[in-house]
Amino acid sequence: MRRHTTAAMAATTLLGAGAAVATVAAGRWAAGAALGASQPPRPAGFGRERLTVHATGPGRVTLTRTVRSERPGVYGLTAPDRHAIAGPVIGDVFGGPDTVVRTLESGDLTPGSTVELTPRLHTGDPRTALDIPFTDVSVPGDNGPLPAWFVPGPRTTWVVALHGLGATREHPLNLLPFLHAHHFPVLIPAYRGDAGAPRPGDRVHHLGATEWHDAEAAVRYALRYGAERVVLHGWSTGATMALRPAVQPPPHQRVAGLVLDSPVLAPAATFRSLASERGVPGPLLPFALGAANGGFGLDTGDRPSGHPPGHGGAPLPVMIFHGPDDTVAPWRTSREMAAAHPEAVPLHTVPHAEHAAMWNADPAAYEERLRRFLTPLM
Secondary structure (H helix, E strand, C coil): CHHHHHHHHHHHHHHHHHHHHHHHHHHHHHHHHHHECCCCCCCCCCCCCCEEEEEEECCEEEEECCCCCCCCCCEEEEECCEEEEEEEECCCCCCCCCEEEEEEEECCCCCCCEEEEECCCCCCCHHHHHCCCCEEEEEEECCEEEEEEEECCCCCEEEEEECCCCCCCCHHHHCHHHHHHCCCCEEEECCCCCCCCCCCCCCECCCCCCCHHHHHHHHHHHHHCCCCEEEEEEECHHHHHHHCHHHCCCHHHHEEEEEEECCCCCHHHHHHHHHHHCCCCHHHHHHHHHHHHHCCCCCCCCCCCCCCCEECCEECCEEEEECCCCCCCCHHHHHHHHHHCCCCCCEEECCCCCCCCHHHHCHHHHHHHHHHHHHHHC
């Protein structure tokens, strides 16, 4: 009897160990699904919603009506073989109860085809997309060279533009005409996990927790090649990355300001949103959070920062663009930071804008606020 009891206990232990291993494996898979790079790249928050092109006409396109396709502003419409730019909704044209009519600013779309809405307006590089001269450069990173675009300008304050989660260097091209017109040199780097850049060993995105080292490398590059001061402009996790070089010696003394668009300041909330968007089953979410913390070394504790970086006790100028419709990075964390330091951290609230699409919702208002912020930093 004792032998049977011992055998039963051993079997139970083995089964428990097997279940534990399976749970860990499932959690690691779920965390990888939430944090892994999407192919093709797809900005966080924009999911996989496909819109049908119902009709086209001179300067207009009729799309499936959804909450997203009715958003105000200007967006890209992308498909595997084409890309177009859709402008604002045409309010006085009725396309039917299930469709919406928008202006078509560029591109060629075929009725019956399907497209995805994206905050990225342009494809290609600064020259092919916008006819703006640039140079391909290589930024020395901790894990290897980082490809970057450098657009020259006469000012000694450079702007380092950092794209966000699921996006590419093409996303900051939305703002490049504005920055170029105001004579800023602009550096747009790729970072670990991007095409042409070193791959992270675990092949997942760490929501800025490790990627910030590449942002710091970009700042060091700018200072080495002529910048007297640097403004970091980041979207999503690019904004999170921008916060760290501003407090790291020695480059932080030369960081003149930060522009944070939809910053990820509550990583656990962002992780949950990504997991849901990328199809991770709800029951696996607690195990996925554990795997993200343990297996991937990601700190997913929600710890909103109410204190902007500063120099010698004085807070660094910070401009935040964020809105209550962001389902990826909670707006409340930006409000808390701005409320803690209203004299140094203005918050430009953008209604009806999705994650990292604050510029898209109202480009003119965004650029005017940005101009006012950058003028004393030039």
